[in-house]
Amino acid sequence: MPLSEFDIIQRYFNRQSLQRDDVILGIGDDAALIYPPAGQQLAIAIDTLVEGVHFPVGTAAYDIGWKALAVNLSDLAAMAAEPAWFTLALTLRQADEAWLTDFSRGLSDMATLAGVQLVGGDTTRGPLTISIQLAGYVPIGQALQRQGARVGDEIWVSGTLGDAALGLLIAQQQLTVGQADGAFLLQRLNRPLPRQALGIALRGIATSCIDISDGLLADLGHLCQASQLGASIEYEALPLSAGACHALEREPAYRALPISGGDDYELCFTAPPEQHTSLLALAEQLDCPLTRIGSMVEESGVHCQDRNGQLLSFASQGFQHFGGSD
Numbered sequence: 185m186p187l188s189e190f191d192i193i194q195r196y197f198n199r200q201s202l203q204r205d206d207v208i209l210g211i212g213d214d215a216a217l218i219y220p221p222a223g224q225q226l227a228i229a230i231d232t233l234v235e236g237v238h239f240p241v242g243t244a245a246y247d248i249g250w251k252a253l254a255v256n257l258s259d260l261a262a263m264a265a266e267p268a269w270f271t272l273a274l275t276l277r278q279a280d281e282a283w284l285t286d287f288s289r290g291l292s293d294m295a296t297l298a299g300v301q302l303v304g305g306d307t308t309r310g311p312l313t314i315s316i317q318l319a320g321y322v323p324i325g326q327a328l329q330r331q332g333a334r335v336g337d338e339i340w341v342s343g344t345l346g347d348a349a350l351g352l353l354i355a356q357q358q359l360t361v362g363q364a365d366g367a368f369l370l371q372r373l374n375r376p377l378p379r380q381a382l383g384i385a386l387r388g389i390a391t392s393c394i395d396i397s398d399g400l401l402a403d404l405g406h407l408c409q410a411s412q413l414g415a416s417i418e419y420e421a422l423p424l425s426a427g428a429c430h431a432l433e434r435e436p437a438y439r440a441l442p443i444s445g446g447d448d449y450e451l452c453f454t455a456p457p458e459q460h461t462s463l464l465a466l467a468e469q470l471d472c473p474l475t476r477i478g479s480m481v482e483e484s485g486v487h488c489q490d491r492n493g494q495l496l497s498f499a500s501q502g503f504q505h506f507g508g509s510d
């Protein structure tokens with residue numbers, strides 16, 4: 185007998201290890217009840233993943249569960265908020281028990297890691313779509329925003345760039361790399377680790393912040409627009425993983441990916457130069473690489489130069505410029 189909506193909720197979503205004190209009433213009633221801590225503002229984000237659009241058909245159910253929550257956690261990290269609870273709107277073609285088991289495990293593992301609780305949702309039938317709304321807390325006035333950068337601020341990114349985009353090419357069988365590199369790049373695509381601790385640590389240090397979901401060029405572009413400034417960055421300063429370096433050595437045609445490729449869920453933020461040393465110390469303390477990639481400038485737009493100061497232009501095909509110059 186097919187599982188009813190009630191069975192699905194009971195079996196897969198109503199058993200959670202984590203019970204937060206601020207959740208007065210979770211799954212089971214007409215609405216959840218939350219007791220927000222005094223002196224905190226609510227930060228709320230929602231993201232929808234559609235099969236075939238936001239993840240390839242055939243992606244492991246565990247990874248879908250993990251990533252659906254991770255992308256929202258990344259948004260809250262960018263706001264310097266501490267994530268607390270979420271709701272899940274799940275649309276399924278059919279109630280496949282093996283799929284639901286893996287999906288709910290991936291979701292629950294990410295939730296436990298992040299300290300967030302599932303408090304409600306909605307289950308419907310249709311093309312596979314996962315929509316998660318996540319809320320968290322930030323002390324009044326301390327949220328980071330896309331606006332706020334000043335001329336001369338240094339531009340920083342966490343972690344490494346381009347890994348997930350290369351991982352996607354591997355998943356789509358458009359790129360072949362060594363086994364260890366392949367495993368690493370696919371992991372970066374399928375199991376992003378949102379920069380929760382970093383976002384919170386940047387309160388009072390960063391002047392603006394955004395998470396990199398659509399690629400550095402696009403997301404830093406949003407930050408620039410919100411801050412009504414421009415950015416000058418250096419291509420060679422972009423932090424690359426060993427796996428990405430090997431892949432790009434093999435396939436130089438993909439050298440635009442660290443700047444244009446999405447899905448890395450790293451943070452890009454600005455801070456005054458006086459914070460440089462403390463940010464390097466913070467990187468050590470959090471065991472989270474932080475790299476300065478450029479500075480905020482008056483002139484609007486994102487300007488990317490090579491190490492010789494030559495401007496690089498990006499068409500949809502990637503670097504115009506890089507054809508055979510180095």
Ligand code: ADP
Nearest residue numbers: 193197211212213214272274303304305306307
């Ligand atoms: P209603 O019809 O009143 O909206 P539902 O029957 O849709 O209630 O849901 C019953 C309870 O189960 C609610 O508390 C709802 O939040 C929760 N719920 C439904 N679907 C999910 C899901 N996919 N994940 C978590 N909780 C869910």
Ligand code: MG
Nearest residue numbers: 212213214215
């Ligand atoms: Mg109701």
